[in-house]
Structure formats: C-alpha cells, structure tokens
Amino acid sequence: MNRKAFLIDITECVGCGACYEACKEQNHLPQTSDDPLRDFLSDKTYTIVEQRGDYFVRRMCQHCEEPTCVSVCPVGAFTKTEIGAVLYDESKCLGCRYCMQACPFQIPRYEWGSLTPRVQKCIMCFDRVKEGNLPACAEACPTGATLFGDRNEMIEIARQRIAENPDKYYQHIYGLEEVGGTSVLYLSPVPFEELGFNTKLLKTALPNFTHDALSKIPSLVSVGGVLLTGFYWLTNRKNEIAKEKFEQQKNQRGN
Amino acid sequence: MNIHIKRLLRPTFWKIVAAIILTLGLYSIYLRFTGGLAAVTNLNDHFPWGLWIGFDILCGVGMAAGGFTLCAIVYIFNIKKFKPIIRPTILTAFLGYLLVILALLIDLGRPWAIWHAIIMWNPRSVMFEVAWCVMLYTTVLFLEFSPVVLEKFRAEKLLKIIRGITIPLVAIGILLSTLHQSSLGALYLIVPTKMHPLWYSINLPWFFYLSAIGVGCAMIIFESYLSSKAFKKNLEFELVSDVGKWIVVVMSTYLTWRFMDLILNDKLSLLFVDSIETYLFWLEIVLGAIIPVILLAIPKIRLNRAGLFVSACFVIGGFLLNRLNVSVTSLQGFSHVSYFPSIYEIIVTLFLVTLGVIIFNLAVQNLPVYEKTEEQILVEFEIITDDDLKVQEAK
Numbered sequence: 001m002n003r004k005a006f007l008i009d010i011t012e013c014v015g016c017g018a019c020y021e022a023c024k025e026q027n028h029l030p031q032t033s034d035d036p037l038r039d040f041l042s043d044k045t046y047t048i049v050e051q052r053g054d055y056f057v058r059r060m061c062q063h064c065e066e067p068t069c070v071s072v073c074p075v076g077a078f079t080k081t082e083i084g085a086v087l088y089d090e091s092k093c094l095g096c097r098y099c100m101q102a103c104p105f106q107i108p109r110y111e112w113g114s115l116t117p118r119v120q121k122c123i124m125c126f127d128r129v130k131e132g133n134l135p136a137c138a139e140a141c142p143t144g145a146t147l148f149g150d151r152n153e154m155i156e157i158a159r160q161r162i163a164e165n166p167d168k169y170y171q172h173i174y175g176l177e178e179v180g181g182t183s184v185l186y187l188s189p190v191p192f193e194e195l196g197f198n199t200k201l202l203k204t205a206l207p208n209f210t211h212d213a214l215s216k217i218p219s220l221v222s223v224g225g226v227l228l229t230g231f232y233w234l235t236n237r238k239n240e241i242a243k244e245k246f247e248q249q250k251n252q253r254g255n
Numbered sequence: 256m257n258i259h260i261k262r263l264l265r266p267t268f269w270k271i272v273a274a275i276i277l278t279l280g281l282y283s284i285y286l287r288f289t290g291g292l293a294a295v296t297n298l299n300d301h302f303p304w305g306l307w308i309g310f311d312i313l314c315g316v317g318m319a320a321g322g323f324t325l326c327a328i329v330y331i332f333n334i335k336k337f338k339p340i341i342r343p344t345i346l347t348a349f350l351g352y353l354l355v356i357l358a359l360l361i362d363l364g365r366p367w368a369i370w371h372a373i374i375m376w377n378p379r380s381v382m383f384e385v386a387w388c389v390m391l392y393t394t395v396l397f398l399e400f401s402p403v404v405l406e407k408f409r410a411e412k413l414l415k416i417i418r419g420i421t422i423p424l425v426a427i428g429i430l431l432s433t434l435h436q437s438s439l440g441a442l443y444l445i446v447p448t449k450m451h452p453l454w455y456s457i458n459l460p461w462f463f464y465l466s467a468i469g470v471g472c473a474m475i476i477f478e479s480y481l482s483s484k485a486f487k488k489n490l491e492f493e494l495v496s497d498v499g500k501w502i503v504v505v506m507s508t509y510l511t512w513r514f515m516d517l518i519l520n521d522k523l524s525l526l527f528v529d530s531i532e533t534y535l536f537w538l539e540i541v542l543g544a545i546i547p548v549i550l551l552a553i554p555k556i557r558l559n560r561a562g563l564f565v566s567a568c569f570v571i572g573g574f575l576l577n578r579l580n581v582s583v584t585s586l587q588g589f590s591h592v593s594y595f596p597s598i599y600e601i602i603v604t605l606f607l608v609t610l611g612v613i614i615f616n617l618a619v620q621n622l623p624v625y626e627k628t629e630e631q632i633l634v635e636f637e638i639i640t641d642d643d644l645k646v647q648e649a650k
C-alpha cells in the first residue's frame with residue numbers, strides 16, 4: 001500500500017469538532033470535555049481543534065517520515081508502518097519517556113496515573129486504513145478540511161491549491177519538509193507561526209543528530225582500546241625499568 | 256568524659272535523621288508503586304523528565320566518574336601511589352551505579368520491562384546505548400570491587416582469577432565509562448529546537464565527558480578528605496593534592512571549549528540577556544569552573560587541606576548545577592510550563608543519597624576497603640615486589 005497522509009486545510013475548517021468526536025468514538029476514549037475547542041491533547045484525547053483568532057487548527061501526531069520517537073526508543077516500541085502510520089507497542093515499552101522528551105511536536109502523552117502506563121497518541125486509525133477505509137476523523141469531516149489519501153496525491157492537491165489561490169493561502173505546505181517531512185500536511189491562510197506552529201524546525205530529520213554521535217562509537221572504542229593498551233605498555237615498561245634498576249642496586253648492596 | 260558523650264551523641268543525631276529520611280523515602284516509593292507517577296511527581300506531558308533523571312541519574316553517574324578516572328591513573332598510567340584510595344573510590348562508583356539502577360526502577364513507568372533492552376534492540380537510540388552501558392559497567396564495577404569481598408572470605412582461587420584480569424577489566428571499564436558519560440550528553444542532541452541555546456550544542460557529549468572527568472577528580476579529593484576525617488587515614492593527602500592540578504587542566508579545557516562553542520555559534524550575546532537562564536548559566540560556569548580553576552592554580556591553596564577540599568566542592572556543586580540546568584532549566588522555556596520537583600521527588604532523591612552513605616559506611620566497617628598494612632602500601636608506593644615482602648616476612 002502507498003504511503004498515506006492527511007491534508008488539513010485550515011481555510012476550510014469550521015471548528016465543528018466532528019473529527020474530535022469521531023476520534024473519541026473510534027478509539028473508545030472517554031469524554032474529557034463538553035467543548036472540543038477547549039480540550040487539550042492527553043492520554044485520553046488523540047486530536048484536538050484549537051481556536052486561534054478566526055481560525056481553527058486541528059492537532060495530532062504528525063506521523064513523521066523519519067520519526068524521532070521511532071529512533072529514540074531504546075527497545076523499538078515505536079514503528080513507522082509502510083502506510084505511514086507511527087504505531088506504539090506497549091508490550092515492549094519500558095516507560096523511559098524519551099519519546100516524549102524527543103518528539104519535536106510535543107505529541108506523545110502519558111498515562112501518568114496508571115500502574116501500567118502507556119504512551120498515547122493518534123494512530124492514524126491504522127486498522128481502518130489497512131482495510132482501505134478512511135480514518136474516522138477524515139470520514140467525519142463535513143467540509144473536507146481533513147482529507148486523507150496517498151501522500152503524493154495530497155501533496156499534489158496542496159500544491160495546486162496554493163498555486164491557484166495565492167490570495168487565500170500562505171505559500172507554504174507545513175509538513176512537506178519539516179523534520180524531513182511528515183504524513184500530516186497543513187495549508188494555512190496566514191503564516192504558520194501565527195497559529196502556534198513551531199516554524200523553527202529544521203528540514204533535516206532529527207535522528208540524524210544522534211546518528212552522527214552514535215556512529216562514532218565503534219571507532220571510539222577501537223581507538224580508545226589501542227590507546228589504553230599503548231599507555232599501559234609504555235608506563236608499565238617505565239616502571240619495570242625502574243624496578244630492574246632497583247633490584248640491581250639491591251643486589252649490589254647485598255653483595 | 257565529655258568527648259565520649261559527644262562521640263556517642265553525634266552519630267545518633269545523624270542516625271535519627273537517616274532513619275527519618277529512609278522511612279519517608281520508603282513511604283514515597285510505596286505511594287509511587289500504588290498510585291503511579293502522578294501520585295508522587297510533578298511530571299507531566301510537557302515535562303516528562305524531572306529531578307530523578309536530572310539528579311539521581313545524570314548526577315549519580317557523573318559522581319561515579321571518580322572510579323574510572325582513578326582506575327586510569329593507577330592501572331593505565333601506572334601512577335601506583337594512588338592505589339591506597341582506589342578501593343574506596345571504586346566502592347563509591349559501584350554504589351553510585353547501583354543507586355542509579357534503583358532510581359531507574361522508580362522512575363521508569365514500566366520497571367519490570369527494564370530487561371527488554373537486552374533482547375529488543377534499537378541501536379539507533381542513544382537510550383539503548385545508555386542502557387547497555389549501565390548494565391555492562393555495573394558488572395565491571397562489581398568485578399573490580401569483588402576482590403575486597405573475596406579477601407574477606409579468603410576465596411583465594413577466585414581472587415587469583417579476578418586479579419589476573421584486572422588490566423583488561425579496567426580498560427573495558429574506562430571505555431564503557433567514556434561511552435556512558437558522553438552518551439548522557441548525547442541524549443539531548445535530539446532536542447535542538449527545545450533546548451535553550453546556552454546549553455544546546457553538538458558538542459554536548461564532549462562537555463559531559465570532560466566535566467565528568469573533572470568531577471571524578473573532585474570526587475577523589477572529596478572522598479579522601481572525608482575518609483581521612485572519618486577513618487583517620489591520613490596518608491592520602493599528599494597524593495590527593497596532585498589531583499587538584501589535573502582539575503585545573505581538565506576544567507580549563509572544558510571552560511575554553513564551552514566558550515569557543517558559544518563564540519563559534521554566535522551565541523555570545525545570550526550571555527548578557529536578562530533572564531533566569533543566563534543567571535543560572537553564569538552561576539554554573541563561575542562556581543563550577545572559573546573559581547575552582549583559579550583556586551587550584553594557586554599552590555598555596557592546592558597544598559592546603561581545606562583549600563583543596565573547598566575547591567573540589569566548587570567543582571562538584573558546579574557539576575550538579577550543570578546537569579540540572581541541562582535537564583531542567585534549559586528545557587523549561589520551550590515547554591511553557593515551569594517544573595519544580597514535588598516534595599516526594601526530593602524525598603526519594605534524599606533517600607537514595609542516604610542509602611548510599613549508609614551502605615558505604617557499612618562496607619568500610621566490615622570489609623577490607625581501607626585495611627592495608629604499612630608494608631602492603633609500601634609495595635604499591637615504592638617498587639618493592641610481593642616477593643620482597645615474603646622474603647622479609649620469612650626473616
């Protein structure tokens with residue numbers, strides 16, 4: 001199956017909250033607020049609709065192309081699936097919460113009060129998508145503000161929209177290149193920082209930052225090993241020479 | 256008569272304090288394992304790592320750095336005169352690592368899965384490297400310390416085996432420590448946009464490593480001062496003063512590198528911004544590096560027992576502040592929430608420190624950590640061989 005993606009067009013969103021409700025229902029999440037516009041992401045809420053001035057902004061896991069959460073987890077509890085969904089396997093997780101610390105979008109949430117806590121976030125309705133259906137939120141959206149489909153197609157549509165309506169759209173597709181690209185793409189009428197998006201993100205995928213450090217380990221170990229042995233041999237030799245001298249002197253004295 | 260009463264009372268006071276801390280600590284841990292992390296910590300989705308990671312783990316591992324530093328000095332550089340303090344230092348490092356593991360078991364959300372890192376591999380993760388370093392180095396420290404226990408029980412055969420592999424063991428220990436100390440810094444490489452620029456640097460692993468060596472040296476001074484007070488072992492001072500010199504070298508390299516890093520990345524102006532981060536940065540640098548480097552560069556202070564001790568305390572204080580700055584201060588700005596540890600988090604931290612001190616004392620009282628005859632020390636000081644000693648004894 002092709003790589004999938006969401007296309008969220010903020011100009012089309014009316015803030016009805018249908019996506020929020022559909023997500024709760026699909027994932028059997030308890031009610032956390034009467035007003036979807038006032039709720040926040042938590043272990044019980046995978047997606048929210050934020051009001052920012054005149055606009056409404058959906059938020060959820062970006063399903064990064066090269067996800068930081070996948071790269072940092074010591075036991076590989078996160079995986080990037082072929083269709084693009086980033087999934088979590090609680091049976092592997094240690095609960096170190098490095099994934100939460102490292103995610104550039106501050107997405108993963110934790111069951112802090114639980115004795116068997118899990119990391120929680122949007123899962124792109126993996127089971128539905130696998131069977132060829134739309135994610136619950138995309139199906140529920142009455143205006144088409146949340147689209148879902150092949151990532152390439154979504155990018156095409158996004159490009160077309162901003163090219164055809166330069167007055168309506170700010171000329172940037174958020175998620176196309178941020179941290180190496182994500183499977184959630186946003187179109188906005190205004191600059192993204194005005195809507196609370198982190199626009200300081202680099203284009204490089206974050207896992208590259210640690211890769212550089214980690215890839216030095218083998219050479220560090222071998223060079224270090226050689227150095228240590230060398231030093232040991234040198235200084236030991238020095239002491240031995242001193243010892244020989246000492247013994248010689250002692251023998252002379254003895255004679 | 257007076258002295259006797261004092262002597263009796265003083266430990267009792269500390270015993271009471273320790274008992275209170277231990278009880279409260281156990282109670283907090285009980286709460287942690289009945290109510291989850293939410294019941295005892297101030298951690299939240301925006302601030303997933305707090306005091307336990309910042310202090311118990313980052314600082315705990317750092318303070319154990321005395322172990323590998325001294326091992327390198329004694330066994331690799333063959334400066335044998337430091338051998339008398341190697342056992343207490345290794346003991347400290349070993350206890351340090353055990354406490355780090357205990358802290359991990361409390362902090363991890365699913366501590367029963369801690370062993371997963373052995374079979375579920377993700378070598379791309381720095382945390383994976385950290386996990387393996389903790390496991391392997393604790394084993395190495397255990398083996399390095401084992402002769403002390405084996406001597407006590409006169410297990411000659413085992414002793415011989417362990418003694419035979421001392422050098423490779425030490426070499427592995429140094430490599431593992433190098434990896435571990437630096438990887439704790441590397442953990443933060445992944446958050447370039449979240450971390451305050453005064454601390455974020457691509458060189459974080461090196462800064463962690465260098466400052467760990469610095470604090471390792473400081474710990475050697477600190478411990479031998481305390482043990483000379485508590486156990487009346489005086490011989491260490493002359494040696495230990497030399498360690499002060501190395502601190503000057505290590506910490507001035509560290510200082511230069513950190514400022515070069517700021518200069519090269521155009522961050523100098525940040526040093527004069529009026530913000531809590533700037534003040535804490537200066538506090539860390541001035542207290543932990545500039546002051547001790549100056550103090551220790553003056554021979555009069557370095558050769559003075561109190562002067563040396565105070566300088567070492569500066570290094571340790573600055574080190575602790577650095578690790579807390581990296582793990583807490585530098586991340587507060589981005590997360591928009593201010594985190595301050597809960598009383599339970601603080602109690603558990605005190606609990607671990609107290610536990611460490613108690614076990615250290617018990618070990619020192621019951622195991623031959625310091626017990627060495629004058630002759631044996633001579634063997635290590637001068638270059639007399641064991642055989643000489645036997646010859647002497649035979650006479």
Ligand code: SF4
Nearest residue numbers: 061062064068069103
């Ligand atoms: S947004 Fe965060 S949690 Fe989601 S895939 Fe990216 S790194 Fe992982």
Ligand code: SF4
Nearest residue numbers: 073093094096097099
């Ligand atoms: S909390 Fe779990 S999923 Fe997240 S990095 Fe740690 S082990 Fe992996």
Ligand code: SF4
Nearest residue numbers: 013014016017019141
């Ligand atoms: S369902 Fe569609 S229109 Fe309604 S809040 Fe969600 S994205 Fe906006």
